[in-house]
Amino acid sequence: MKTSIIGFPRVGESRELKFATERYFRKEITADELEATGKELRNKHWQLLVDQGIDFIPSGDFSFFDTTLDTAILLNIVPTKYQALKLTPLETYFALARGYQGEEGDVTALAMKKWFNTNYHYMVPEIEDDTELKLVGDQIFRSFDEAKEAGIITRPTILGPFTLLKLATYQGSKRAGDFYEAAILAYAQIFEKLSERDCEWLQIDEPALVLDLSPIEVKQFKALYQKLLAKKGNLNIVAQTYFGDVRDAYQELVELPFDGIGLDFIEGRKTLSLLETYGFPKDKLLFAGIINGKNIWKNNYQQTLALLKKIKPFGEVVLNTSCSLLHVPFTLDNESTLSKDVKDHFAFAVEKLAELNDLKKIMADNDGNQVFLRENRALFDQERFSKNEQVAKRIKALTEKDFVRLPALMKRAVVQKDKLKLPILPTTTIGSFPQTKEVKQNRAKFKKGEISEYEYKVFNQAKIAECIAFQEEIGLDVLVHGEFERNDMVEYFGESLDGYLFTEKAWVQSYGTRCVKPPIIWGDISRSKPITVAYSKYAQTLTEKPMKGMLTGPVTILNWSFPREDISLRESTLQLALAIQEEVLDLEANGIGIIQIDEAALREKLPLRKSDWHSEYLDWAIPAFRLVHSKVQPTTQIHTHMCYSEFADIIQDIDNMDADVISFEASRSNLDILDALKAIDFQTQVGPGVYDIHSPRVPSVKEIEATIHNILKKLPIEKVWVNPDCGLKTRGVPETQASLKNLTLAAKKVRGGV
Structure with a gap:
């Protein structure tokens, strides 16, 4: 052979x-x-x-x-x-x-x-x-x-x-x-x-x-x-x-x-x-x-x-x-x-x-x-994987009620509108801000033991304050803390969960020069302590505007990890969902009223043949997301984000995730997803990306304004958010600031003409 x-x-x-x-x-x-x-x-x-x-x-x-x-x-x-x-x-x-x-x-x-x-x-x-x-x-x-x-x-x-x-x-x-x-x-x-x-x-x-x-x-x-x-x-x-x-x-x-x-x-x-x-x-x-x-x-x-x-x-x-x-x-x-x-x-x-x-x-x-x-x-x-009997019991005890959030979406929308008092076409970002050389160096020094945890946190808090000040200056409506403490949207959470292993140099190409280092699921997953609460809580003290808590969803964490082979993907995802649910409830208890649970990779393990979509994937992936947010209060607004896949053919399933707001990558696909949203009378509020963050070019105010008008031709204005199409981590500071300034100016111009 x-x-x-x-x-x-x-x-x-x-x-x-x-x-x-x-x-x-x-x-x-x-x-x-x-x-x-x-x-x-x-x-x-x-x-x-x-x-x-x-x-x-x-x-x-x-x-x-x-x-x-x-x-x-x-x-x-x-x-x-x-x-x-x-x-x-x-x-x-x-x-x-x-x-x-x-x-x-x-x-x-x-x-x-x-x-x-x-x-x-x-x-x-x-x-x-x-x-x-x-x-x-x-x-x-x-x-x-x-x-x-x-x-x-x-x-x-x-x-x-x-x-x-x-x-x-x-x-x-x-x-x-x-x-x-x-x-x-x-x-x-x-x-x-x-x-x-x-x-x-x-x-x-x-x-x-x-x-x-x-x-x-x-x-x-x-x-x-x-x-x-x-x-x-x-x-x-x-x-x-x-x-x-x-x-x-x-x-x-x-x-x-x-x-x-x-x-x-x-x-x-x-x-x-x-x-x-x-x-x-x-x-x-x-x-x-x-x-x-x-x-x-x-x-x-x-x-x-x-x-x-x-x-x-x-x-x-x-x-x-x-x-x-x-x-x-x-x-x-x-x-x-x-x-x-x-x-x-x-x-x-x-x-x-x-x-x-x-x-x-x-x-x-x-x-x-x-x-x-x-x-x-x-x-x-040999026995390869570490077991957690408590996690197994929690999954076995789940009932249909655990996957349903009450009250229904439309009733929640009324309550949230009254609490948040956001303008039409509210503006926000997807979450991350540029990871500059100094941000990466600060994290590297902390991991090597060259600086104390206190010094590491003080630096990050300074970057958060700087980030929030910029967002307020340009007039964004819903702010984020910038995620300066995070290396990767999956690895960061995996590092704080029991059951994961991490590598030093196991990089995998995602696209172009973008490489990721997927963590390895080594055992049953559980959460032993809060992961994001401290930085989100600190960020909210710096502004009167709503601060989004930023989390990665269970399906994306699973899909962007190397999974176990001894249990089903469904079981691994439910373990992750229970862990992220605990984080959601802690954020809510600490005053964070908007929580984004990213499912960027929702489609990634969707079977390639449509006949297998529901039975082998969607019938457990969508409920796993609902499990994460099913216990929050009606006043808490749940966002999610998806990018760089074709979502039109599963758009009804995405609506069934029962989030309050969903942002999509849309700029590179010429807003094609809007037709699918309109066709099924998509109920969730939606933020189609108005510019491409994977390019260094800065979109003009006129360009973004035109994009917003194109969105409004197909979606009702009361359901539309204005945001970039993905996180800003890989971009430079000057182009990011210029693009976001143009985004907020464009949104204000469109509001003024309504």
């Missing part, structure tokens, strides 16, 4: 790519220096894969921001407004990713959405009617050549035309099918140029095949590839799928003249049964995704070997990851604070390479008596 991976983490072992890219943004290094860092990382990672014995080594999985964006630019999918800037290719690339504001023009960034059911975000290609889809770039060839020069033969990888065109948005009358013929010609050119380089294999990623597909879409996929594969010549092509099974298109997929097919046996619940029902062609390689590319627990070799025993009769098998290793941290080697007994249970990206190698050796040895097999068996015979 041979081994393969779909992709590898690209930001580097120590986030080298992140820091180099940010230096480039600040104009501290040149484009050539940034390219040099990219080349250094690519070569380092390729050599690592060689050293670990991986047979199929990918190239083309590296990116300075996002591989979907890379594919779009490779194929000339660049909207006219970006071309008109007349920037260099790299500057145009980052203008698409981050927006651009300068002498050459002013453009917003492309829309950004969650990549299937992960916390990775991709840039949504935008296709106009006059877009000429054709091969114009050369990065896929340059990376192959680069590896070849280093003596390493790679398998180039590229996002396939079916998924690319399905994920794109269309600015005009044309749709995906109108660009199939052009895509065939462009990909055929890629085949030709790779063949000229004596490339043996090409990986074409088609993850859209795991979605619900209509018979028409399956027919389109088959017709597209019948034409395309007729042009592949001597090039071997593997169709790679991940994040689920391909039940709607399995027969068509295996009948097409691919040389290999990659199937996910981790999240693909029906993948094995598809093989058993329909068989698998003997003339194709089966790239079997048997190593979990999304979680960090060590592989159970006995279970995997039992699975491989069932797969092997269907043909020649290549041991593969279930998806790209982009979704897990780089290596355990950098974790010095975790004990060996704990680390033995984990496998990050580098360790997953070793697991592939182990399984390869075991499969080659009929006796299967390798030391690592015995060690792995012993590991899984």
